[in-house]
Amino acid sequence: MSNVIIPHFNSITNLEELLHMLIRTCSIVHIESRNYFCQNFITRISYELIKKKFNKNLSGIFFDFILAILDLNIIEAPACACRILNINDFYPWKQLNKQLIHLIQSCISYDQMINTSFPNQLDQLAEILSLIHERTKTNVTIFHATHEPALQAIFKWSFIINNNTGKPYDIHVFKMGQKMTELVDQKQITVDICIQFIEILQKRIDNNDEPNELHQFDNYFLMVCLFLNKNQ
Numbered sequence: 001m002s003n004v005i006i007p008h009f010n011s012i013t014n015l016e017e018l019l020h021m022l023i024r025t026c027s028i029v030h031i032e033s034r035n036y037f038c039q040n041f042i043t044r045i046s047y048e049l050i051k052k053k054f055n056k057n058l059s060g061i062f063f064d065f066i067l068a069i070l071d072l073n074i075i076e077a078p079a080c081a082c083r084i085l086n087i088n089d090f091y092p093w094k095q096l097n098k099q100l101i102h103l104i105q106s107c108i109s110y111d112q113m114i115n116t117s118f119p120n121q122l123d124q125l126a127e128i129l130s131l132i133h134e135r136t137k138t139n140v141t142i143f144h145a146t147h148e149p150a151l152q153a154i155f156k157w158s159f160i161i162n163n164n165t166g167k168p169y170d171i172h173v174f175k176m177g178q179k180m181t182e183l184v185d186q187k188q189i190t191v192d193i194c195i196q197f198i199e200i201l202q203k204r205i206d207n208n209d210e211p212n213e214l215h216q217f218d219n220y221f222l223m224v225c226l227f228l229n230k231n232q
Contacts, residue, residue: 002041009048019061026068038076042069046080050087059091063099070106075115078107078124085131093139100132100145104183107176108153112162114170122172129179136183146183151193153180158200 005018012018022045029037046069049062062084069081085091093100107125115122136142157177162169 002044006044006048009045015054016058016061019058019065023061023065023068026065026072029072034072034074035076038069038072038074038080042072042080043076046083049084054090056090056092062087063091063096067099067102067106070103073109075113075117075121078110078128079121082124082128082131085128093135094141097141097145100142101149103128103132104146104149104153104180108149108156111153111157111169111173111176112164113172115172120172122170123175125172126175126179129176129183133179133182143183143185143188147185147188150180150183153177154184155196155200158197160204 005012022042025037026042054062066081066084069077069084107128110122110125113122132142132146136146154177157169157173160168
């Protein structure tokens, strides 16, 4: 695929058909082949897609391709997705509510991963969320889609410990958590929501037998509480 498509990318007359094919391929590629597939093909495609301007009629299929890439659920995927999402003045943000919910949920699914490489490629997940937040400054209706999944993710990560592993979430998760606070609609924050966060914080303060290394995450949670409480 790389040898055929990449060298002749500029000659492709039906990009929509190609993107549909790539979306289908992402959904069926074997889990053991996903890293190779992403490193050697999807990465190269993502660079081709940002080299020139495309008709905005293709923006929907571009966004679906971003979702398909993220759903590969591998370390290399977020950078490719972020690269395509960062195309300026292209996506119809007011019309993407369902896709935005899917996007945030896909980012959340990476909270099971741990990446020890430097730089941490999973930090691109926070960058994706930051890009969405930038769009809320001119399209406040985006909060209709982002508020609930962002709030639920913050609640989940505020417990610090991943129930599946019994260990703290990786640092990229808390970087996502900070960006998630910016996708919560302040107008929908109630006193009850703030009380729930404060109660979780109180439990952490009272848990004196907790290992010391877990307390490094308290600053993150305190920041979340202060952010959500600032308009109360």
